[in-house]
Ligand SMILES: *[C@@H]1O[C@H](CO)[C@@H](O)[C@H](O)[C@H]1NC(C)=O
Ligand SMILES: *[C@@H]1O[C@H](CO)[C@@H](O)[C@H](O)[C@H]1NC(C)=O
Ligand SMILES: *[C@@H]1O[C@H](CO)[C@@H](O)[C@H](O)[C@H]1NC(C)=O
Ligand SMILES: *[C@@H]1O[C@H](CO)[C@@H](O)[C@H](O)[C@H]1NC(C)=O
Ligand SMILES: *[C@@H]1O[C@H](CO)[C@@H](O)[C@H](O)[C@H]1NC(C)=O
């Protein structure tokens with residue numbers, strides 16, 4: 001406030017205790033932790049510098065046994081540790097200045113997470129006996145054997161240049177095995193190839209830690225066989241070929257791990273570059289090929305294949321891309337517009353078809369003064385596919401002309417646009433015209 005002499009007065013309040021508690025938010029990061037977070041009080045509420053916070057907590061079962069911790073005034077979070085899993089706790093906080101603590105917050109309730117974050121330990125003594133095209137995988141049970149429902153085993157080829165982090169196309173095949181299983185035979189492998197084998201136990205809630213083996217199958221002494229294998233491996237295991245403007249033929253090889261009987265394959269197909277999930281389609285095939293139909297002409301598709309066994313679903317393969325062939329345009333050129341430049345010339349302009357189904361290589365413009373004349377008697381003009389207007393000259397004056405046009409890809413022409421008409425003006429003969437007018 002200000003007095004008549006122009007002096008300002010500042011009202012000073014003596015430091016006091018905070019008038020409100022901080023607002024708590026609470027999360028659990030594990031089954032034995034609770035993390036508390038809060039915002040510093042505004043100066044209006046703190047009424048002095050906050051030097052410390054007082055946190056109190058107890059289980060709901062034993063509300064009389066209250067534990068407390070004090071935290072420095074510059075902190076805004078604190079984690080309570082070594083709590084009991086799956087237990088209800090109540091917690092509250094108060095802020096304090098040099099004078100004392102303000103009112104504590106209401107008790108907040110929080111339940112720690114249940115402890116089925118239980119760890120399942122890895123099977124012990126994983127051993128793999130490698131031969132030319134077989135790995136015999138053996139292991140001893142997980143220390144938590146009584147709580148597991150079974151084992152899982154995965155195998156994949158390890159590429160020599162795996163460090164470059166390119167898109168890996170090697171398939172990881174995962175197999176479920178019974179709880180009693182102590183060994184598994186992987187067959188049909190590639191000689192002298194590095195593999196990674198993982199075995200882990202699982203139950204209804206979680207997968208356990210995996211025991212991992214990395215090693216190489218033996219070299220074969222049969223030269224012919226090496227040669228054959230190398231040849232097969234050079235090819236991609238999926239091949240796509242455009243079959244028509246609306247179909248692509250996709251063929252693939254069986255996955256190498258023949259220990260699972262494959263019932264059928266799932267094929268995933270989507271236009272390349274789309275981010276719209278509803279444009280992704282799935283097909284099933286029990287053969288090692290499928291003719292994908294009802295596709296859009298002249299469109300690039302991304303394709304991938306997955307194998308399905310009984311109760312086992314493999315991962316999707318790496319994708320291959322293929323475009324459907326081009327086709328005739330399925331719609332006419334758009335928005336044909338005509339305007340008479342003078343008594344003998346007309347400019348026609350248009351836009352390309354909405355569904356060109358390929359690259360437009362040319363437009364053909366037909367025009368006639370007689371709409372009922374058969375098409376082959378109309379006059380015609382051809383234009384390069386990159387051009388969308390033309391000036392038509394040598395027309396008769398004071399005549400109604402009809403125009404239409406079509407676009408062509410390398411496959412052929414599409415439909416004609418609707419007919420539009422234009423009237424060329426009467427030729428004006430300067431003086432003559434005026435004289436006529438005067439005498440009339
Ligand atoms: C609070 O202050 C103490 C002592 O000055 C310091 O060790 C600690 O890092 C500070 N904490 C924060 C969150 O700034
Ligand atoms: C699994 O076994 C290990 C070693 O015996 C043990 O420490 C761990 O608590 C067990 N996990 C469960 C969920 O029982
Ligand atoms: C694989 O190992 C198991 C356990 O040692 C053995 O019983 C089985 O005969 C082996 N199979 C082959 C084909 O070597
Ligand atoms: C398209 O697929 C059919 C059936 O597989 C085949 O007979 C035909 O030759 C294929 N056409 C082309 C152009 O690949
Ligand atoms: C995704 O595709 C569907 C089907 O063609 C279409 O109806 C939908 O509008 C598209 N969504 C987006 C976001 O483009």
Ligand SMILES: *[C@@H]1O[C@H](CO)[C@@H](O)[C@H](O)[C@H]1NC(C)=O
Nearest residue numbers: 263264265284308309310311
């Ligand atoms: C494909 O195989 C899976 C797994 O055996 C089966 O569940 C599914 O019904 C099969 N789909 C078709 C279309 O045969």
Ligand SMILES: *[C@@H]1O[C@H](CO)[C@@H](O)[C@H](O)[C@H]1NC(C)=O
Nearest residue numbers: 369370371372373374375377
């Ligand atoms: C228009 O063409 C039709 C069919 O060729 C013909 O019968 C008719 O005489 C023509 N009209 C004129 C005005 O030339």
Ligand SMILES: *[C@@H]1O[C@H](CO)[C@@H](O)[C@H](O)[C@H]1NC(C)=O
Nearest residue numbers: 364375376377378379380381
């Ligand atoms: C286009 O017009 C020319 C004469 O200008 C004619 O020889 C030709 O047959 C016409 N083509 C078509 C497809 O009507």
